[in-house]
Amino acid sequence: RKEVEQDPGPFNVPEGATVAFNCTYSNSASQSFFWYRQDCRKEPKLLMSVYSSGNEDGRFTAQLNRASQYISLLIRDSKLSDSATYLCVVNIKAAGNKLTFGGGTRVLVKP
Amino acid sequence: GAVVSQHPSWVICKSGTSVKIECRSLDFQATTMFWYRQFPKQSLMLMATSNEGSKATYEQGVEKDKFLINHASLTLSTLTVTSAHPEDSSFYICSATGQGALTDTQYFGPGTRLTVL
Numbered sequence: 001r002k003e004v005e006q007d008p009g010p011f012n013v014p015e016g017a018t019v020a021f022n023c024t025y026s027n028s029a030s031q032s033f034f035w036y037r038q039d040c041r042k043e044p045k046l047l048m049s050v051y052s053s054g055n056e057d058g059r060f061t062a063q064l065n066r067a068s069q070y071i072s073l074l075i076r077d078s079k080l081s082d083s084a085t086y087l088c089v090v091n092i093k094a095a096g097n098k099l100t101f102g103g104g105t106r107v108l109v110k111p
Numbered sequence: 112g113a114v115v116s117q118h119p120s121w122v123i124c125k126s127g128t129s130v131k132i133e134c135r136s137l138d139f140q141a142t143t144m145f146w147y148r149q150f151p152k153q154s155l156m157l158m159a160t161s162n163e164g165s166k167a168t169y170e171q172g173v174e175k176d177k178f179l180i181n182h183a184s185l186t187l188s189t190l191t192v193t194s195a196h197p198e199d200s201s202f203y204i205c206s207a208t209g210q211g212a213l214t215d216t217q218y219f220g221p222g223t224r225l226t227v228l
Binding site: 032041042043044045046087091097098099100101102103104 | 220222
């Protein structure tokens, strides 16, 4: 079983619509959680950290469920520029602050 | 702030040659640098972790004699792919963490695309 699992998609989303997807992680010692965005042939860029209480950044909302070991990302009012691969990332500080990446969820926003 | 650069951005080489990739932290001191590899349609896989002045720690399955990592200063780490073969063709990305407020976040370089003919 992969340490961090994501639905690869693609999620085809009409412009203006809402899309949400999850990520599950297997290591209960995971301490920090992030969503990164990666555009084709580019490096990942941090989208947002994910906190236990849930957090929002503009049109993006992230939730963490430690009991069920999953993280979610919701994008409201999707823009064409939101088309990208979204990477779920967990950090186990006890393992030397290493990040473990999920396989990514591809989102395609269409007019 | 917290900018990481990589050089070169892309490289094409013949099979059997060695390729060196540089990773630099431009505006902070990188106490730890990470090297990742990403094959097409796959996620990033951590290859090794390096701390300044120490030997790198390699992930399981990564050959340390093939992928030489040097982290000689707080702003520079290098990855040398020795005797490269076509199966080493990949996107190599480095990241760095700093001190204090920069400890918990990894800042990624723009990546180096290696093609081995």
